[in-house]
Amino acid sequence: MIDKIAWIYIKDNRVLCTLTKGNDTYYVPGGKREIFENDVEALTREVKEELSVELDIDTLKYYGVFKAQAHGKPEGTIVKMTCYMAEYIGDLKSAGEIAEFAWLGYKELDTLAPVKKLLFQDLYDKGLIN
Numbered sequence: 001m002i003d004k005i006a007w008i009y010i011k012d013n014r015v016l017c018t019l020t021k022g023n024d025t026y027y028v029p030g031g032k033r034e035i036f037e038n039d040v041e042a043l044t045r046e047v048k049e050e051l052s053v054e055l056d057i058d059t060l061k062y063y064g065v066f067k068a069q070a071h072g073k074p075e076g077t078i079v080k081m082t083c084y085m086a087e088y089i090g091d092l093k094s095a096g097e098i099a100e101f102a103w104l105g106y107k108e109l110d111t112l113a114p115v116k117k118l119l120f121q122d123l124y125d126k127g128l129i130n
Contacts, residue, residue: 006030014103053090060086071113
């Protein structure tokens with residue numbers, strides 16, 4: 001199982017997503033934990049590396065866990081994505097491995113990896129995105 005951490009940020013009923021250089025699928029910002037990192041440490045590091053902003057830890061809220069087939073991996077490889085919501089400090093700017101970021105809604109469901117589709121469906125069902 002691939003264990004990932006993800007940041008959900010919603011603006012105007014759309015979710016902030018990133019496109020990694022050389023990839024064709026958008027992802028929610030985040031990634032894998034380093035050895036000995038907890039969720040908060042991993043999430044703040046990943047978001048800073050990808051989008052050059054600091055998460056406002058005082059606003060951090062657990063959202064949920066989603067599991068699905070890992071995009072681009074052999075059949076049966078499952079990704080577990082633990083999601084958090086939080087405000088941020090700074091100006092969003094693609095950095096490191098990120099080619100661009102975009103605001104995606106439910107209509108863009110088909111452009112997402114399987115586990116992100118589950119997340120977007122959940123956000124849509126709760127009326128958080130359209």
